Amino acid sequence: MKSNNKSTYTRTMKNYTGKVTATMLAVLITMVTLISSCKEDEGGEVPGGGELTITAIDPAKARIGEQVTITGTGFNPDYSQNEVKFYAGDDLTGGEATKIYETATLIKGTATSLVVEVPAKAQDGHIIVMANGEELESSMDFVVDTSIGNPVLTSLSPTNGFPGSAVVITGQNFGESIDVIEVKFGETIATVSAVTATTITTAVPEGMTEGEVQVSVSREGATADMTLSYTINKIPVDVKTVYWPTIDGIHKGVINETGATITNIYPTVDHPEARSAFGIAVDAVGGYVYWSGDGIYRASVDGNGTIETVLAPDNYIFYDVALDTENQMLYFCAFSSDYGTAYINKIPMDGSAEEEVIYEVTTDQFGVESIKLSISEDKIYWTDTFYFRIMAGSIDGSTDAVVLFDDADGLYYPTGIAIDSDNEKVYVSNNGVSFGGTSEILVGNLDGSGDLEAIVSSGDYVKSPYDMEIDLENGYVFWMNTQVTEGESDSEVMRSTLDGETVEVLFDGFLNGSFFDLEIGEVLPE
Incomplete structure (x- = not known):
């Protein structure tokens, strides 16, 4: 029986x-x-x-x-x-x-x-x-039989990217030795950076052309019975260098004719000032990247040199930073340690003077999370994630802040904005999926008139969007996707033409991104 x-x-x-x-x-x-x-x-x-x-x-x-x-x-x-x-x-x-x-x-x-x-x-x-x-x-x-069987392939993450992009292969029977694992994209051997029994970390080989390829894995000559499909994206044109902080440090993403490269220029293991990095801004002409964490810091954009303290750790909880390079001023948004008061302050970019309060309000009036500057109009704009609003004020704080758009206009959780002062437009990353709404990229008039319109709707391209930036020279808006899974966010930097017709993934395969900035140079007067 x-x-x-x-x-x-x-x-x-x-x-x-x-x-x-x-x-x-x-x-x-x-x-x-x-x-x-x-x-x-x-x-x-x-x-x-x-x-x-x-x-x-x-x-x-x-x-x-x-x-x-x-x-x-x-x-x-x-x-x-x-x-x-x-x-x-x-x-x-x-x-x-x-x-x-x-x-x-x-x-x-x-x-x-x-x-x-x-x-x-x-x-x-x-x-x-x-x-x-x-x-x-x-x-x-x-x-x-206690020997390891042939490798078994389950999935790739992500399933598309540029040459140089990181790829994690999930499966079984990989062993734990990099030396005996071979990964191929088509017939091209890829570099393997880490191996566990169930994962292989590799990168798309440099110089590969766009299109779909099959990824194969072998261990000591034993080849997996199946392959997995990976799509190599077309390398986009007119891509700016992108900087973003994560829990691992300050990262620099570059795309050129050979593919995408991500470099951790200030890893937290060597630079404690980068451990709490959150907001970030780049001065391409001056050659500095600025970030907020437990204080505000700056360092060379190439990852060399000394990290300088612009504002020492204080009782603030810092969020984003923005630069007025013409007047050499840095603006930052922050909260008091009890979140009872929200601030927009400014300080010289070299930290040579005390910070000055531009706007100070209790959070039952509004909050601040990301700030954008429009220097030509002496304006400053920010997102109010407490009350789902886009706000505007004067760059010196001399006028009361006004509401441009709010939840009545379809805002659920506006996390980032980008300003097109040439065309009098404001672009908004609306993280509505976190509040029962829709995540999308919106555009509206900079004076707050009219309606907000979606140029990129929710789906594969818009997943819990956060910060935004804009490249007016080439006509693109950028945003950071941050989809949280098991306490960590799978992040990627996206871009779209201003009309939303073309959408592309620029950088992916990294965790816990939020704010970012573009390295855009300035034309200085002769």
Whole structure:
């Protein structure tokens, strides 16, 4: 009989001695005769047939989870009525070693063969078959194969990108040695940077042309049975250098004719000032990247030199920063440590003077998260994520802040804005999916008149968007996608033409991005 309520089985032998009287024997013979007669009358068949035997185990050596065929006689033709157990070690708790067996999953069977799956706790030893009320232990040993099987491929993340982009391959049986793993994109061998038993971290080889390729994996000559499809994106034109902070440091993304390259120019392991980096701004002409964290810092855009402190750690909780390079001023938004007061302040870009408060309000009036400057009009703009609004004020704080758009205009959680002062437009990243709405990229009039319109709707291109930037020279808006999964956000930098007709992924394969900035140079007066 098959036992369905135990995963392991302890086998002990007990002797039973008894006496059968002639009367009892006669009764038993009569019962057997009646049962046989009934079976014949019904035209049926007694399950199984002949003596219970085990003649072969094939293969005699297999891995956990692989299938094994047991050949013999006397099995129940209804394979589910049989039971197969693999040796799983000894139980020493009783002071005397008792063999333990684990029940295997039955796949299929006949009266002469049973196909089973090697159970998780199986060890080298005999196999037991139980059929038609009998049980039999094999005379031959089964051996558990502890070697690693061929690589098994499950998925790629992401499934598209530029040459140089990071790719994580998920699967099984990769081992833990980089030296024995080979990854190919088509026929081109890729560089492997990390390996675990279930993941391989690699990158799209440089110089590959756009289109779909098959990714293959082999380990010490053992090749995965399947490949995975990866799409190499067309390298976009007119791409600015992009900077963004994560928990790992300050990152610099560059795209050129050979592909995409992401460099951690100030890793937190070597630069403690970058550990809490959040907001970021770039002065391409001056050659500095600025960021806010527990204070405000700046350092060379090429990753060399000393990190300078613009504003020492204070009682602020810093968010984004923006630059007025013409007047060499840095603006930042922040909250008091209890989140009771919101600030927009300014300070010289070199930190040579004290900060000055431009706007200071309690958060029951409005909050601030990201700020954008429009120097030509002496304006400053920011998102109010507390009350789902886009705000505008004067660059010196001399006028009251006004509301341009709010939730009545379809704003759910406006996280970033980009200003097109040439065409009097404001672009908004609306992170509505976090509040039961829609995530999309919107555009509206800079004076707040009219309606907000979506140029890029939710979907593959807009996933919990955050900060935004704009490249007016070439006509693109940029945003950072931050889709949170298990406490971390899979991030990517996107861009779209100003009309939303063309949307592209620029950088992906990194975690926990939020704010970012573009390296855009300025034309200085002669």
